[in-house]
Amino acid sequence: MSSKQDPNQNHLLAALLEVEYDRIFPHLELVPMKLGDVLVESGDKQQYVYFPTTSIISLHYLLENGGSSEIAGVGNEGMLGVTLFMGGDSTPSRSVVQTGGFGYRMPPAVLLEQFDRAGPLMRLLLRYTQALLTQMSQTAVCNRHHTVEQQLCRWLLLTLDRLGPKELTMTQELIANMLGVRREGVTEAAGRLQSYGYISYRRGHITVLDRKGLEQDVCECYQVVKKEFARLLSDVRHRQAA
Template sequence: MNNPRNNHILSALPQKEYQRFSDYLEPVQLSLNEILLESNRKIELLYFPTQGVVSLISAMGDGSTTEIGLIGKEGMVGTLQFLGDGILNSQSVVQGEGTAMKIDTEALQVEYDRGQMLQKLLLRYALKLFNQVSQCAACNNHHTVKQRTARWLLMLDDRSDHETLLMTQQLLSRMLGVRRTGVTEVAKEIQRRGIIDYHRGKIKILDRDALEAVACECYQVLKDWSTT
Protein backbone atom coordinates (compact mmCIF):
# COMPACT_ATOMS: atom_id res chain seq x y z
CA MET A 1 0.00 0.00 0.00
CA ASN A 2 1.29 3.46 -0.95
CA ASN A 3 1.07 5.39 2.32
CA PRO A 4 2.11 9.06 1.82
CA ARG A 5 3.11 9.33 5.46
CA ASN A 6 5.91 6.80 4.86
CA ASN A 7 7.79 9.69 3.29
CA HIS A 8 9.65 11.58 6.00
CA ILE A 9 8.91 15.04 4.61
CA LEU A 10 5.19 14.36 4.27
CA SER A 11 5.02 12.68 7.67
CA ALA A 12 6.57 15.76 9.32
CA LEU A 13 3.87 18.12 8.06
CA PRO A 14 1.28 19.32 10.60
CA GLN A 15 -2.07 17.62 10.05
CA LYS A 16 -3.85 20.73 8.76
CA GLU A 17 -1.07 21.52 6.29
CA TYR A 18 -0.83 17.90 5.19
CA GLN A 19 -4.57 17.63 4.53
CA ARG A 20 -4.47 20.68 2.25
CA PHE A 21 -1.29 19.53 0.53
CA SER A 22 -2.43 15.92 0.05
CA ASP A 23 -5.11 17.04 -2.43
CA TYR A 24 -2.30 17.63 -4.95
CA LEU A 25 -0.58 14.26 -4.45
CA GLU A 26 -1.03 11.30 -6.80
CA PRO A 27 0.22 7.76 -6.02
CA VAL A 28 2.53 6.14 -8.59
CA GLN A 29 4.57 2.98 -8.96
CA LEU A 30 8.35 3.22 -9.36
CA SER A 31 9.71 0.64 -11.81
CA LEU A 32 13.34 -0.50 -11.82
CA ASN A 33 15.51 1.64 -14.17
CA GLU A 34 12.63 4.06 -14.82
CA ILE A 35 13.84 7.59 -15.56
CA LEU A 36 11.82 10.03 -13.46
CA LEU A 37 13.67 13.22 -14.38
CA GLU A 38 15.88 13.78 -17.42
CA SER A 39 19.07 15.83 -17.28
CA ASN A 40 19.09 19.40 -18.58
CA ARG A 41 15.32 19.52 -18.96
CA LYS A 42 12.78 21.67 -17.16
CA ILE A 43 10.95 19.58 -14.59
CA GLU A 44 7.17 19.35 -14.50
CA LEU A 45 6.71 16.67 -11.84
CA LEU A 46 8.31 15.96 -8.46
CA TYR A 47 8.27 12.73 -6.45
CA PHE A 48 8.08 11.91 -2.75
CA PRO A 49 9.23 8.25 -2.50
CA THR A 50 7.28 6.17 0.03
CA GLN A 51 9.13 2.97 -0.83
CA GLY A 52 12.06 2.42 -3.18
CA VAL A 53 15.28 4.22 -4.08
CA VAL A 54 16.17 6.75 -6.79
CA SER A 55 19.70 7.49 -8.03
CA LEU A 56 21.03 10.83 -9.22
CA ILE A 57 23.31 9.99 -12.14
CA SER A 58 25.73 12.39 -13.79
CA ALA A 59 26.77 11.64 -17.39
CA MET A 60 29.92 12.81 -19.18
CA GLY A 61 30.31 13.69 -22.84
CA ASP A 62 31.99 10.35 -23.57
CA GLY A 63 28.99 8.43 -22.25
CA SER A 64 30.52 7.45 -18.91
CA THR A 65 28.32 7.84 -15.83
CA THR A 66 28.69 8.19 -12.07
CA GLU A 67 26.09 8.22 -9.35
CA ILE A 68 26.24 11.36 -7.23
CA GLY A 69 23.37 10.78 -4.83
CA LEU A 70 20.62 8.47 -3.56
CA ILE A 71 17.10 9.45 -2.58
CA GLY A 72 14.69 7.29 -0.62
CA LYS A 73 11.68 7.96 1.54
CA GLU A 74 13.66 10.57 3.48
CA GLY A 75 13.38 13.09 0.66
CA MET A 76 11.96 14.38 -2.61
CA VAL A 77 13.15 13.67 -6.15
CA GLY A 78 13.69 16.98 -7.91
CA THR A 79 14.49 19.05 -4.81
CA LEU A 80 17.57 20.77 -6.22
CA GLN A 81 15.87 21.52 -9.53
CA PHE A 82 12.77 22.89 -7.78
CA LEU A 83 14.76 25.22 -5.55
CA GLY A 84 16.99 26.27 -8.45
CA ASP A 85 16.02 27.12 -12.01
CA GLY A 86 14.23 23.83 -12.66
CA ILE A 87 17.17 22.25 -14.52
CA LEU A 88 19.98 19.96 -13.32
CA ASN A 89 22.62 18.10 -15.32
CA SER A 90 21.80 14.71 -13.80
CA GLN A 91 19.19 12.03 -14.37
CA SER A 92 16.92 10.69 -11.63
CA VAL A 93 16.65 6.93 -12.17
CA VAL A 94 14.80 4.34 -10.08
CA GLN A 95 17.39 2.09 -8.45
CA GLY A 96 15.02 0.15 -6.21
CA GLU A 97 11.43 -0.34 -7.31
CA GLY A 98 8.65 0.85 -5.04
CA THR A 99 6.07 3.61 -4.75
CA ALA A 100 5.90 7.39 -4.54
CA MET A 101 3.55 10.35 -4.43
CA LYS A 102 3.98 12.68 -7.38
CA ILE A 103 3.00 16.32 -7.60
CA ASP A 104 2.96 19.00 -10.27
CA THR A 105 5.68 21.63 -9.80
CA GLU A 106 3.19 24.49 -9.98
CA ALA A 107 1.07 22.96 -7.22
CA LEU A 108 4.14 22.46 -5.05
CA GLN A 109 5.20 26.05 -5.70
CA VAL A 110 1.86 27.32 -4.37
CA GLU A 111 2.31 25.39 -1.12
CA TYR A 112 5.99 26.28 -0.85
CA ASP A 113 5.25 30.00 -1.21
CA ARG A 114 2.99 29.88 1.84
CA GLY A 115 6.20 29.83 3.87
CA GLN A 116 4.98 27.18 6.29
CA MET A 117 6.47 23.86 7.43
CA LEU A 118 6.77 22.39 3.92
CA GLN A 119 9.15 25.17 2.93
CA LYS A 120 11.31 24.60 6.02
CA LEU A 121 11.43 20.84 5.46
CA LEU A 122 12.40 21.16 1.79
CA LEU A 123 15.15 23.67 2.54
CA ARG A 124 16.49 21.43 5.30
CA TYR A 125 16.43 18.39 3.03
CA ALA A 126 18.05 20.32 0.16
CA LEU A 127 21.05 21.06 2.40
CA LYS A 128 21.37 17.38 3.31
CA LEU A 129 21.14 16.37 -0.34
CA PHE A 130 23.71 18.97 -1.38
CA ASN A 131 26.05 17.66 1.32
CA GLN A 132 25.51 14.12 0.05
CA VAL A 133 26.30 15.09 -3.55
CA SER A 134 29.44 16.96 -2.45
CA GLN A 135 30.65 14.08 -0.26
CA CYS A 136 30.01 11.51 -3.00
CA ALA A 137 32.00 13.62 -5.47
CA ALA A 138 34.95 13.70 -3.06
CA CYS A 139 34.57 9.98 -2.35
CA ASN A 140 34.60 9.10 -6.05
CA ASN A 141 37.87 11.00 -6.43
CA HIS A 142 39.79 9.87 -3.35
CA HIS A 143 38.71 6.37 -2.32
CA THR A 144 39.22 2.89 -3.74
CA VAL A 145 36.66 0.94 -5.73
CA LYS A 146 36.32 -1.49 -2.81
CA GLN A 147 35.60 1.29 -0.31
CA ARG A 148 33.14 3.01 -2.64
CA THR A 149 31.35 -0.25 -3.43
CA ALA A 150 30.86 -0.95 0.28
CA ARG A 151 29.71 2.63 0.93
CA TRP A 152 27.24 2.49 -1.93
CA LEU A 153 25.76 -0.88 -0.89
CA LEU A 154 25.26 0.42 2.65
CA MET A 155 23.57 3.60 1.43
CA LEU A 156 21.28 1.59 -0.84
CA ASP A 157 20.45 -0.84 1.95
CA ASP A 158 19.61 2.04 4.32
CA ARG A 159 16.97 3.28 1.88
CA SER A 160 15.61 -0.06 0.71
CA ASP A 161 12.69 -1.92 2.26
CA HIS A 162 13.87 -5.20 0.74
CA GLU A 163 16.31 -7.69 2.24
CA THR A 164 17.76 -8.46 -1.18
CA LEU A 165 19.15 -5.72 -3.44
CA LEU A 166 18.77 -6.08 -7.20
CA MET A 167 22.08 -5.14 -8.78
CA THR A 168 24.00 -6.41 -11.81
CA GLN A 169 27.75 -5.85 -12.07
CA GLN A 170 27.16 -3.74 -15.17
CA LEU A 171 24.78 -1.45 -13.30
CA LEU A 172 27.08 -1.24 -10.28
CA SER A 173 30.01 -0.28 -12.52
CA ARG A 174 27.83 2.41 -14.06
CA MET A 175 26.91 3.79 -10.63
CA LEU A 176 30.54 3.91 -9.50
CA GLY A 177 31.94 5.10 -12.82
CA VAL A 178 34.51 2.28 -13.05
CA ARG A 179 35.21 -0.66 -15.34
CA ARG A 180 33.06 -3.75 -14.89
CA THR A 181 36.14 -5.92 -14.30
CA GLY A 182 37.07 -3.81 -11.27
CA VAL A 183 33.60 -4.21 -9.77
CA THR A 184 33.65 -7.96 -10.45
CA GLU A 185 36.91 -8.42 -8.55
CA VAL A 186 35.65 -6.39 -5.58
CA ALA A 187 32.31 -8.23 -5.43
CA LYS A 188 34.06 -11.61 -5.51
CA GLU A 189 36.47 -10.60 -2.74
CA ILE A 190 33.72 -9.28 -0.46
CA GLN A 191 31.67 -12.41 -1.10
CA ARG A 192 34.63 -14.71 -0.33
CA ARG A 193 34.92 -13.01 3.05
CA GLY A 194 31.28 -13.85 3.79
CA ILE A 195 30.20 -10.21 3.91
CA ILE A 196 27.66 -10.42 1.08
CA ASP A 197 25.91 -13.07 -0.95
CA TYR A 198 25.90 -12.18 -4.64
CA HIS A 199 24.15 -14.36 -7.20
CA ARG A 200 22.59 -13.52 -10.56
CA GLY A 201 22.14 -9.82 -9.97
CA LYS A 202 20.89 -10.17 -6.40
CA ILE A 203 22.91 -8.96 -3.41
CA LYS A 204 22.19 -9.77 0.22
CA ILE A 205 24.27 -8.21 2.99
CA LEU A 206 25.27 -10.96 5.44
CA ASP A 207 27.61 -9.04 7.77
CA ARG A 208 26.78 -5.35 7.94
CA ASP A 209 29.47 -4.53 10.52
CA ALA A 210 32.14 -6.05 8.29
CA LEU A 211 30.82 -4.14 5.28
CA GLU A 212 30.97 -0.89 7.24
CA ALA A 213 34.59 -1.70 8.10
CA VAL A 214 35.36 -2.05 4.38
CA ALA A 215 33.66 1.24 3.50
CA CYS A 216 35.44 4.59 3.67
CA GLU A 217 34.60 7.21 6.29
CA CYS A 218 32.20 8.84 3.83
CA TYR A 219 29.46 6.38 4.74
CA GLN A 220 29.40 7.39 8.40
CA VAL A 221 29.62 11.08 7.48
CA LEU A 222 26.64 10.74 5.15
CA LYS A 223 24.70 8.66 7.67
CA ASP A 224 25.25 11.27 10.38
CA TRP A 225 24.07 14.06 8.08
CA SER A 226 20.94 12.13 7.10
CA THR A 227 19.86 11.66 10.71
CA THR A 228 20.41 15.24 11.95
Protein backbone atom coordinates in the same frame (compact mmCIF):
# COMPACT_ATOMS: atom_id res chain seq x y z
CA MET B 1 1.42 -4.35 -3.08
CA SER B 2 0.19 -0.85 -3.93
CA SER B 3 -2.63 -1.18 -1.36
CA LYS B 4 0.00 -1.18 1.40
CA GLN B 5 1.47 2.12 0.30
CA ASP B 6 1.10 5.21 2.46
CA PRO B 7 2.50 8.71 1.83
CA ASN B 8 3.86 8.69 5.38
CA GLN B 9 6.35 6.01 4.33
CA ASN B 10 8.24 8.95 2.87
CA HIS B 11 10.00 10.70 5.75
CA LEU B 12 9.59 14.22 4.37
CA LEU B 13 5.84 13.80 3.98
CA ALA B 14 5.66 12.18 7.41
CA ALA B 15 7.43 15.18 8.96
CA LEU B 16 4.90 17.74 7.72
CA LEU B 17 2.51 19.42 10.11
CA GLU B 18 -1.08 18.23 9.73
CA VAL B 19 -2.23 21.47 8.15
CA GLU B 20 0.55 21.28 5.54
CA TYR B 21 0.00 17.59 4.89
CA ASP B 22 -3.75 18.17 4.42
CA ARG B 23 -3.05 20.80 1.75
CA ILE B 24 -0.75 18.46 -0.18
CA PHE B 25 -2.48 15.10 0.27
CA PRO B 26 -5.25 15.58 -2.37
CA HIS B 27 -2.59 16.21 -5.01
CA LEU B 28 -0.44 13.14 -4.27
CA GLU B 29 -0.66 10.37 -6.87
CA LEU B 30 0.66 6.88 -6.15
CA VAL B 31 2.78 5.64 -9.06
CA PRO B 32 4.81 2.48 -9.72
CA MET B 33 8.48 3.21 -10.32
CA LYS B 34 10.16 0.51 -12.37
CA LEU B 35 13.87 -0.24 -12.47
CA GLY B 36 15.46 1.80 -15.25
CA ASP B 37 12.60 4.30 -15.66
CA VAL B 38 13.95 7.75 -16.53
CA LEU B 39 11.90 10.26 -14.52
CA VAL B 40 13.75 13.38 -15.65
CA GLU B 41 16.17 13.63 -18.54
CA SER B 42 19.20 15.90 -18.33
CA GLY B 43 18.24 19.46 -19.28
CA ASP B 44 14.49 18.77 -19.36
CA LYS B 45 11.89 20.63 -17.36
CA GLN B 46 10.62 18.54 -14.46
CA GLN B 47 6.94 17.67 -14.85
CA TYR B 48 6.39 16.19 -11.39
CA VAL B 49 7.85 16.23 -7.89
CA TYR B 50 8.52 12.68 -6.67
CA PHE B 51 8.46 11.31 -3.11
CA PRO B 52 9.77 7.70 -3.15
CA THR B 53 8.42 5.23 -0.60
CA THR B 54 9.74 1.78 -1.57
CA SER B 55 11.91 2.82 -4.53
CA ILE B 56 15.24 4.61 -4.96
CA ILE B 57 16.03 7.24 -7.58
CA SER B 58 19.58 7.73 -8.79
CA LEU B 59 20.83 11.11 -10.02
CA HIS B 60 23.43 10.64 -12.75
CA TYR B 61 25.69 13.18 -14.37
CA LEU B 62 26.23 12.41 -18.05
CA LEU B 63 29.50 13.13 -19.85
CA GLU B 64 29.85 14.05 -23.51
CA ASN B 65 31.59 10.72 -24.22
CA GLY B 66 28.57 8.79 -22.92
CA GLY B 67 30.02 7.98 -19.51
CA SER B 68 28.10 8.66 -16.32
CA SER B 69 28.26 8.27 -12.57
CA GLU B 70 25.86 8.72 -9.69
CA ILE B 71 26.09 12.02 -7.86
CA ALA B 72 23.33 11.27 -5.33
CA GLY B 73 20.52 8.89 -4.47
CA VAL B 74 16.99 9.69 -3.33
CA GLY B 75 14.94 7.20 -1.34
CA ASN B 76 12.20 7.36 1.26
CA GLU B 77 14.23 9.99 3.14
CA GLY B 78 13.69 12.64 0.50
CA MET B 79 12.29 13.92 -2.74
CA LEU B 80 13.17 14.56 -6.37
CA GLY B 81 12.68 18.21 -7.31
CA VAL B 82 14.81 20.52 -5.18
CA THR B 83 15.83 22.50 -8.28
CA LEU B 84 12.24 23.71 -8.58
CA PHE B 85 12.22 25.71 -5.35
CA MET B 86 15.89 26.66 -5.68
CA GLY B 87 15.11 28.75 -8.75
CA GLY B 88 15.75 26.40 -11.66
CA ASP B 89 13.34 24.53 -13.91
CA SER B 90 15.90 22.00 -15.11
CA THR B 91 18.99 20.13 -13.94
CA PRO B 92 22.10 18.81 -15.74
CA SER B 93 21.61 15.37 -14.17
CA ARG B 94 19.43 12.47 -15.30
CA SER B 95 17.07 10.94 -12.74
CA VAL B 96 16.57 7.20 -13.19
CA VAL B 97 14.97 4.57 -10.96
CA GLN B 98 17.75 2.53 -9.35
CA THR B 99 15.52 0.23 -7.30
CA GLY B 100 11.97 -0.46 -8.40
CA GLY B 101 9.02 0.12 -6.09
CA PHE B 102 6.47 2.82 -5.49
CA GLY B 103 6.36 6.51 -4.80
CA TYR B 104 4.07 9.52 -4.91
CA ARG B 105 4.17 12.40 -7.35
CA MET B 106 2.45 15.75 -7.63
CA PRO B 107 2.57 18.84 -9.87
CA PRO B 108 5.42 21.24 -9.07
CA ALA B 109 2.99 24.17 -8.73
CA VAL B 110 1.45 22.56 -5.63
CA LEU B 111 4.80 22.26 -3.87
CA LEU B 112 5.88 25.77 -4.88
CA GLU B 113 2.65 27.25 -3.54
CA GLN B 114 3.26 25.66 -0.14
CA PHE B 115 6.97 26.50 -0.20
CA ASP B 116 6.20 30.17 -0.83
CA ARG B 117 4.20 30.30 2.40
CA ALA B 118 7.63 30.40 4.11
CA GLY B 119 6.50 28.10 6.91
CA PRO B 120 7.76 24.84 8.41
CA LEU B 121 7.58 23.06 5.04
CA MET B 122 10.03 25.52 3.51
CA ARG B 123 12.47 25.10 6.39
CA LEU B 124 12.21 21.30 6.19
CA LEU B 125 12.89 21.25 2.45
CA LEU B 126 15.85 23.60 2.80
CA ARG B 127 17.37 21.33 5.45
CA TYR B 128 16.82 18.37 3.16
CA THR B 129 18.53 20.26 0.35
CA GLN B 130 21.54 20.85 2.60
CA ALA B 131 21.69 17.13 3.39
CA LEU B 132 21.43 16.30 -0.31
CA LEU B 133 24.28 18.69 -1.12
CA THR B 134 26.35 16.99 1.58
CA GLN B 135 25.67 13.63 -0.07
CA MET B 136 26.73 15.00 -3.47
CA SER B 137 29.92 16.52 -2.08
CA GLN B 138 30.84 13.39 -0.14
CA THR B 139 30.18 11.20 -3.18
CA ALA B 140 32.64 13.28 -5.20
CA VAL B 141 35.28 12.98 -2.46
CA CYS B 142 34.66 9.25 -2.08
CA ASN B 143 34.97 8.56 -5.80
CA ARG B 144 38.29 10.40 -5.89
CA HIS B 145 40.02 9.15 -2.74
CA HIS B 146 38.59 5.77 -1.73
CA THR B 147 38.81 2.27 -3.15
CA VAL B 148 36.08 0.63 -5.21
CA GLU B 149 35.55 -1.77 -2.33
CA GLN B 150 34.91 1.10 0.09
CA GLN B 151 32.62 2.81 -2.43
CA LEU B 152 30.65 -0.40 -2.87
CA CYS B 153 30.29 -0.74 0.91
CA ARG B 154 29.01 2.85 1.09
CA TRP B 155 26.53 2.27 -1.71
CA LEU B 156 25.22 -0.96 -0.17
CA LEU B 157 24.78 0.58 3.28
CA LEU B 158 22.97 3.65 1.97
CA THR B 159 20.69 1.39 -0.05
CA LEU B 160 19.94 -0.77 2.99
CA ASP B 161 19.15 2.34 5.05
CA ARG B 162 16.45 3.24 2.53
CA LEU B 163 15.00 -0.22 1.91
CA GLY B 164 15.69 -2.19 5.08
CA PRO B 165 17.16 -5.71 5.24
CA LYS B 166 16.27 -7.21 1.89
CA GLU B 167 17.78 -8.74 -1.21
CA LEU B 168 18.94 -6.16 -3.72
CA THR B 169 18.44 -6.65 -7.45
CA MET B 170 21.40 -5.02 -9.14
CA THR B 171 23.82 -6.20 -11.81
CA GLN B 172 27.53 -5.45 -11.59
CA GLU B 173 27.22 -3.40 -14.78
CA LEU B 174 24.63 -1.12 -13.19
CA ILE B 175 26.72 -0.74 -10.04
CA ALA B 176 29.75 0.12 -12.17
CA ASN B 177 27.75 2.79 -14.01
CA MET B 178 26.62 4.28 -10.71
CA LEU B 179 30.08 4.36 -9.19
CA GLY B 180 31.66 5.50 -12.44
CA VAL B 181 34.19 2.67 -12.47
CA ARG B 182 35.00 -0.30 -14.71
CA ARG B 183 32.87 -3.40 -14.37
CA GLU B 184 35.98 -5.46 -13.63
CA GLY B 185 36.61 -3.29 -10.57
CA VAL B 186 33.14 -3.99 -9.23
CA THR B 187 33.55 -7.72 -9.94
CA GLU B 188 36.77 -7.81 -7.90
CA ALA B 189 35.34 -5.71 -5.06
CA ALA B 190 32.13 -7.77 -4.85
CA GLY B 191 34.22 -10.95 -4.90
CA ARG B 192 36.27 -9.77 -1.94
CA LEU B 193 33.17 -8.77 0.05
CA GLN B 194 31.70 -12.19 -0.68
CA SER B 195 34.91 -13.93 0.42
CA TYR B 196 34.73 -12.00 3.71
CA GLY B 197 31.20 -13.33 4.22
CA TYR B 198 29.67 -9.86 4.05
CA ILE B 199 27.46 -10.47 1.00
CA SER B 200 26.16 -13.20 -1.25
CA TYR B 201 26.05 -12.36 -4.94
CA ARG B 202 24.28 -14.47 -7.59
CA ARG B 203 22.92 -13.50 -11.00
CA GLY B 204 22.26 -9.87 -10.24
CA HIS B 205 20.96 -10.45 -6.70
CA ILE B 206 22.92 -9.18 -3.71
CA THR B 207 22.05 -10.37 -0.20
CA VAL B 208 23.80 -8.66 2.71
CA LEU B 209 24.84 -11.31 5.24
CA ASP B 210 26.97 -9.22 7.61
CA ARG B 211 26.06 -5.54 7.84
CA LYS B 212 28.54 -4.94 10.66
CA GLY B 213 31.30 -6.21 8.40
CA LEU B 214 30.34 -3.65 5.73
CA GLU B 215 30.28 -0.91 8.38
CA GLN B 216 33.75 -1.96 9.52
CA ASP B 217 35.24 -1.71 6.03
CA VAL B 218 33.36 1.34 4.70
CA CYS B 219 35.07 4.72 4.47
CA GLU B 220 34.05 7.70 6.63
CA CYS B 221 31.86 9.05 3.80
CA TYR B 222 28.97 6.80 4.81
CA GLN B 223 28.82 8.17 8.36
CA VAL B 224 29.10 11.77 7.18
CA VAL B 225 26.04 11.34 4.94
CA LYS B 226 24.14 9.30 7.52
CA LYS B 227 24.65 11.86 10.29
CA GLU B 228 23.53 14.72 8.04
CA PHE B 229 20.29 12.95 7.18
CA ALA B 230 19.79 12.00 10.83
CA ARG B 231 19.37 15.71 11.58
CA LEU B 232 16.58 15.77 9.01
CA LEU B 233 14.88 12.63 10.32
CA SER B 234 14.73 14.08 13.83
CA ASP B 235 11.66 15.97 12.60
CA VAL B 236 9.91 12.68 11.86
CA ARG B 237 10.67 11.30 15.30
CA HIS B 238 9.44 14.52 16.92
CA ARG B 239 6.10 14.38 15.13
CA GLN B 240 5.62 10.68 15.96
CA ALA B 241 6.43 11.30 19.61
CA ALA B 242 3.92 14.15 19.71
